[in-house]
Amino acid sequence: xxxxxxxxxxxxxxxxxxxxxxxxxxxxxxxxxxxxxxxxxxxxxxxxxxxxxxxxxxxxxxxxxxxxxxxxxxxxxxxxxxxxxxxxxxxxxxxxxxxxxxxxxxxxxxxxxxxxxxxxxxxxxxxxxxxxxxxxxxxxxxxxxxxxxxxxxxxxxxxxxxxxxxxxxxxxxxxxxxxxxxxxxxxxxxxxxxxxxxxxxxxxxxxxxxxxxxxxxxxxxxxxxxxxxxxxxxxxxxxxxxxxxxxxxxxxxxxxxxxxxxxxxxxxxxxxxxxxxxxxxxxxxxxxxxxxxxxxxxxxxxxxxxxxxxxxxxxxxxxxxxxxxxxxxxxxxxxxxxxxxxxxxxxxxxxxxxxxxxxxxxxxxxxxxxxxxxxxxxxxxxxxxxxxxxxxxxxxxxxxx
Amino acid sequence: xxxxxxxxxxxxxxxxxxxxxxxxxxxxxxxxxxxxxxxxxxxxxxxxxxxxxxxxxxxxxxxxxxxxxxxxxxxxxxxxxxxxxxxxxxxxxxxxxxxxxxxxxxxxxxxxxxxxxxxxxxxxxxxxxxxxxxxxxxxxxxxxxxxxxxxxxxxxxxxxxxxxxxxxxxxxxxxxxxxxxxxxxxxxxxxxxxxxxxxxxxxxxxxxxxxxxxxxxxxxxxxxxxxxxxxxxxxxxxxxxxxxxxxxxxxxxxxxxxxxxxxxxxxxxxxxxxxxxxxxxxxxxxxxxxxxxxxxxxxxxxxxxxxxxxxxxxxxxxxxxxxxxxxxxxxxxxxxxxxxxxxxxxxxxxxxxxxxxxxxxxxxxxxxxxxxxxxxxxxxxxxxxxxxxxxxxxxxxxxxx
Numbered sequence: 186x187x188x189x190x191x192x193x194x195x196x197x198x199x200x201x202x203x204x205x206x207x208x209x210x211x212x213x214x215x216x217x218x219x220x221x222x223x224x225x226x227x228x229x230x231x232x233x234x235x236x237x238x239x240x241x242x243x244x245x246x247x248x249x250x251x252x253x254x255x256x257x258x259x260x261x262x263x264x265x266x267x268x269x270x271x272x273x274x275x276x277x278x279x280x281x282x283x284x285x286x287x288x289x290x291x292x293x294x295x296x297x298x299x300x301x302x303x304x305x306x307x308x309x310x311x312x313x314x315x316x317x318x319x320x321x322x323x324x325x326x327x328x329x330x331x332x333x334x335x336x337x338x339x340x341x342x343x344x345x346x347x348x349x350x351x352x353x354x355x356x357x358x359x360x361x362x363x364x365x366x367x368x369x370x371x372x373x374x375x376x377x378x379x380x381x382x383x384x385x386x387x388x389x390x391x392x393x394x395x396x397x398x399x400x401x402x403x404x405x406x407x408x409x410x411x412x413x414x415x416x417x418x419x420x421x422x423x424x425x426x427x428x429x430x431x432x433x434x435x436x437x438x439x440x441x442x443x444x445x446x447x448x449x450x451x452x453x454x455x456x457x458x459x460x461x462x463x464x465x466x467x468x469x470x471x472x473x474x475x476x477x478x479x480x481x482x483x484x485x486x487x488x489x490x491x492x493x494x495x496x497x498x499x500x501x502x503x504x505x506x507x508x509x510x511x512x513x514x515x516x517x518x519x520x521x522x523x524x525x526x527x528x529x530x531x532x533x534x535x536x537x538x539x540x541x542x543x544x545x546x547x548x549x550x551x552x553x554x555x556x557x558x559x560x561x562x563x564x565x566x567x568x569x570x571x572x573x574x575x576x577x578x579x580x581x582x583x584x585x586x
Numbered sequence: 587x588x589x590x591x592x593x594x595x596x597x598x599x600x601x602x603x604x605x606x607x608x609x610x611x612x613x614x615x616x617x618x619x620x621x622x623x624x625x626x627x628x629x630x631x632x633x634x635x636x637x638x639x640x641x642x643x644x645x646x647x648x649x650x651x652x653x654x655x656x657x658x659x660x661x662x663x664x665x666x667x668x669x670x671x672x673x674x675x676x677x678x679x680x681x682x683x684x685x686x687x688x689x690x691x692x693x694x695x696x697x698x699x700x701x702x703x704x705x706x707x708x709x710x711x712x713x714x715x716x717x718x719x720x721x722x723x724x725x726x727x728x729x730x731x732x733x734x735x736x737x738x739x740x741x742x743x744x745x746x747x748x749x750x751x752x753x754x755x756x757x758x759x760x761x762x763x764x765x766x767x768x769x770x771x772x773x774x775x776x777x778x779x780x781x782x783x784x785x786x787x788x789x790x791x792x793x794x795x796x797x798x799x800x801x802x803x804x805x806x807x808x809x810x811x812x813x814x815x816x817x818x819x820x821x822x823x824x825x826x827x828x829x830x831x832x833x834x835x836x837x838x839x840x841x842x843x844x845x846x847x848x849x850x851x852x853x854x855x856x857x858x859x860x861x862x863x864x865x866x867x868x869x870x871x872x873x874x875x876x877x878x879x880x881x882x883x884x885x886x887x888x889x890x891x892x893x894x895x896x897x898x899x900x901x902x903x904x905x906x907x908x909x910x911x912x913x914x915x916x917x918x919x920x921x922x923x924x925x926x927x928x929x930x931x932x933x934x935x936x937x938x939x940x941x942x943x944x945x946x947x948x949x950x951x952x953x954x955x956x957x958x959x960x961x962x963x964x965x966x967x968x969x970x971x972x973x974x975x976x977x978x979x980x981x982x983x984x985x986x987x
Binding site: 201263 | 602643652666672679680682729731
């Protein structure tokens with residue numbers, strides 16, 4: 186008994202049969218005596234189809250109008266899921282992002298949730314309705330429709346769970362939980378029963394496509410109990426929480442992220458403020474920089490290398506070109522034939538030699554490391570794309586997860 | 587120079603090329619120095635496709651959820667048209683029904699506009715934006731999305747023109763104006779330069795699929811100057827207004843409507859209140875009754891015959907079945923092999939013999955009349971469906987339009 190928020194992604198509602206399957210999962214939870222709020226994404230390829238339609242007309246359409254267009258995808262999903270729940274005979278109401286009270290900032294296409302006005306949702310729960318909410322969308326203060334960016338439905342679900350003080354937020358997906366490595370690469374990858382927010386956060390930002398990292402950040406901040414579960418199989422998933430009860434494993438998982446472009450600015454003057462100028466300009470353009478490496482070059486100059494997503498590669502080069510006169514660098518080079526492979530685990534904080542063990546596994550297999558970046562609970566390396574799968578395997582084996 | 591409201595239907599925005607065509611029409615008007623508000627419907631078959639999706643999941647879905655589903659169709663259209671206008675380089679903003687301020691009653695699926703809060707539209711016009719508004723939709727006082735029913739985009743356009751005191755409301759369509767008869771049936775049908783609201787109203791309710799009759803009623807009430815024009819050809823259309831300046835023609839046009847089912851309740855007691863009971867019950871079920879004929883039958887009983895749209899035929903029979911004990915009728919029979927053919931013209935008020943002339947044309951051609959209904963400016967007859975095209979032709983010839 187309690188208030189459960191459930192989130193189903195686009196592949197879980199891709200066709201009529203799948204929508205009906207989701208309706209069954211939702212109503213089971215409701216019939217067990219819980220209040221239920223369901224968050225859904227657009228069906229299957231709907232978002233991509235809508236983007237194609239837009240590109241046929243205007244490839245440089247404003248983000249405001251893209252948001253009006255794309256948000257219709259979730260509106261279709263909520264109506265269809267509500268209809269499926271009606272058919273089962275449970276009381277239900279669908280709400281768009283703005284009807285559910287999602288107030289966001291005005292960053293069209295990549296908006297942040299400012300707050301959720303819970304009045305409407307509360308009154309629907311009081312009437313014993315199941316609520317189906319459109320993920321990924323909200324309204325800015327000028328009453329314009331906004332979207333939260335790709336993967337934003339996870340964030341919508343966690344935000345509702347936080348605002349409504351839900352007992353649990355269940356994220357339903359294609360896989361039945363979080364694994365120590367991608368099971369398609371490592372056959373002996375294991376499903377984790379529990380994982381901490383921090384570990385999940387590292388995994389999420391390192392290419393484990395299970396949860397959107399903004400949603401994990403928010404879950405950590407508001408202490409929302411998350412569970413990653415399968416949409417199709419009735420098996421327990423992976424719990425994401427502050428402290429895990431199982432014995433600490435040295436590392437929690439190995440991931441790879443192929444969406445990496447490496448940019449190097451070579452021959453910068455060795456004066457203060459250079460890094461600031463580069464990265465503040467990129468931040469202004471909304472480009473997220475991941476790994477950063479700074480080294481003193483020859484003859485008193487220095488080099489800065491960093492990674493961005495491939496989507497941002499061209500824009501980054503453009504920004505650097507614009508800064509040429511100010512930065513006075515020798516050259517910029519870039520490559521996108523690399524992959525980032527990482528290990529994550531809260532256990533490594535107190536265990537020296539974890540990074541060394543990872544490097545050893547790579548060295549043993551003749552895999553060259555191009556860049557290294559570490560945090561308290563993760564180690565990432567940049568290696569050649571063609572070696573990525575092998576690297577995940579040999580590291581997984583090395584740690585005997 | 588002025589404020590022009592333009593409405594484009596689903597076939598006018600069916601694909602990317604057509605959306606771009608509409609954007610050109612709109613921006614021409616804007617560049618000529620006008621303020622422009624455009625109302626669009628869902629693209630081509632979108633509404634039907636969405637209905638199919640719904641039926642796959644739940645053929646008895648609630649009207650509330652159908653409205654959430656269907657209103658996404660117009661939301662897609664407004665975004666795409668706005669993108670096409672952006673590409674041409676004119677300032678534009680798209681607004682859904684609720685963003686444009688459409689407040690309706692709570693009759694999901696067939697809502698009526700209560701009022702339009704014009705603040706948002708006014709502020710967008712003040713910023714010199716072209717406004718693209720989603721037709722066919724609004725918001726009830728509980729913040730639920732509603733739709734105005736099929737053809738409702740015409741009504742949306744006229745309502746905006748009335749609320750914003752527009753100088754003109756242009757309805758763009760497949761045909762280039764209102765004709766004296768369907769040009770596909772009568773080759774010598776003529777395009778009318780002008781027509782009165784009342785005549786247009788009769789034509790609209792008689793199956794001339796040019797304008798939705800609710801929109802004409804509203805245009806008449808608020809004295810909105812309407813023009814029916816072609817989306818594709820640059821030719822003058824038909825003006826709809828209070829008084830037409832051209833010499834009065836005896837009749838303005840001949841139409842047919844095949845969407846007719848005739849129901850007869852036979853052998854009712856000849857007591858007061860019988861008709862009231864039948865029609866008030868049908869009104870409660872939202873069934874519009876068109877032609878009504880009451881006759882005293884044999885042995886002090888009476889018969890009532892009336893027509894409804896075919897969609898409502900089954901429901902009507904159900905209602906009558908439910909009233910059997912109260913009405914104590916002998917039997918109900920029904921047929922849907924009939925068509926309604928009508929002549930319309932403000933000129934016939936002062937011209938006796940117009941109806942007789944119509945009946946003569948039918949008699950000369952061996953076409954039997956099953957039912958007759960007249961108003962000050964129209965005469966309708968119910969004839970066999972198979973004779974409908976011929977009837978339109980011979981009546982058109984007879985009046986030498």
